Amino acid sequence: MRYIIIGAGAVGGTIGARLHEGGHEVVLVARGAHLGALRADGLWFGTPEGVRTLRIPAVGGPEDVTLRPDDVLVLAVKSQDTAAALAAWAPRPVDGGGTAAERLPLVCAQNGVENERLALRLFREVLAMFVWMPSTHVAPGRVSANGTPVSGILRMGGYPSGSGGDRAAAIAADLDAAGFSAPVDEGVLRWKYTKLLGNLGNALDAVAGRGADGPGAADGRLEALAERVTAEGAAVLLAAGIPHDDPAELGREAGKTLRLEPVAGEERTGSSSWQSLARGTGSIEADHLNGEIALLARLHGAAAPLNEALQRLAGEFARTGRAPGSLTPAELDALTALAGL
Structure with a gap:
């Protein structure tokens, strides 16, 4: 072949x-x-x-x-x-x-x-x-x-x-x-829906950065937002009757098969969404990650306000050429308020 x-x-x-x-x-x-x-x-x-x-x-x-x-x-x-x-x-x-x-x-x-x-x-x-x-x-x-x-x-x-x-x-x-x-x-689709839950934080990674220098990292708000957006997605999948597992457990299982090691002369960057913003492609996959949860929520009478907000924000970053990790304090405050943190 x-x-x-x-x-x-x-x-x-x-x-x-x-x-x-x-x-x-x-x-x-x-x-x-x-x-x-x-x-x-x-x-x-x-x-x-x-x-x-x-x-x-x-x-x-x-x-x-x-x-x-x-x-x-x-x-x-x-x-x-x-x-x-x-x-x-x-x-x-x-x-x-x-x-x-x-x-x-x-x-x-x-x-x-x-x-x-x-x-x-x-x-x-x-x-x-x-x-x-x-x-x-x-x-x-x-x-x-x-x-x-x-x-x-x-x-x-x-x-x-x-x-x-x-x-x-x-x-x-x-x-x-x-x-x-x-x-x-x-059962590959169950794996893909579980991975979808794990990917919901990609938009947050792209706009805010999840490292030590990301806004809100020092006070724990980024990690709390990442947990909240995943939990919101899991609730929507449950409402839609779509089988899935815990993405954290998926990560632990994957870690039994492969581990990360450095590549000479290269530095690991952020998620695929972060990479899209860094390369200035003009588009980002949030519409098909966070947007999938938003779609399922609307179809099944559930709510996904945090996923909707991250979808819109990541799309705005991509369209206007904003750099990854450039979320403003005011935008971070709005996200945390929406999440009830």
């Missing part, structure tokens, strides 16, 4: 790099300065065991690659970019007849729970993937992954249900051999 990684950032770049190092044929799909750097200099890939430059073919979109029947499409863009990516790739012809949507499997290696549903409108075969991967899109052409002894946990199953059959098993075997923990799991 050939793996086409649609979105070769932190997650996609790490998956593509590891598969390439494992001897698999890989094509990276990127854009802008990142694409230019990949084409000119290759992918700088840093892990705890060392750094190296990988010469992996890189393209700008579906028009730059001839699709084959043995291709696997791995969607690793941010959720806000999913619809555009699906629209571009779904109608592309595949050698021997048919389109990508008709003939190729699509793996959603993404945060949130909406991507698979969007994909299933177009693609016949969709696989859901739970991603636990400490990685960073450091700069154009540069990706680092801090997990060891595996680079990440990639739990995969069929969507909307089932194991995904022989194809999912074959993909999982390739990922497992390439340096990931990649079990096939019919």
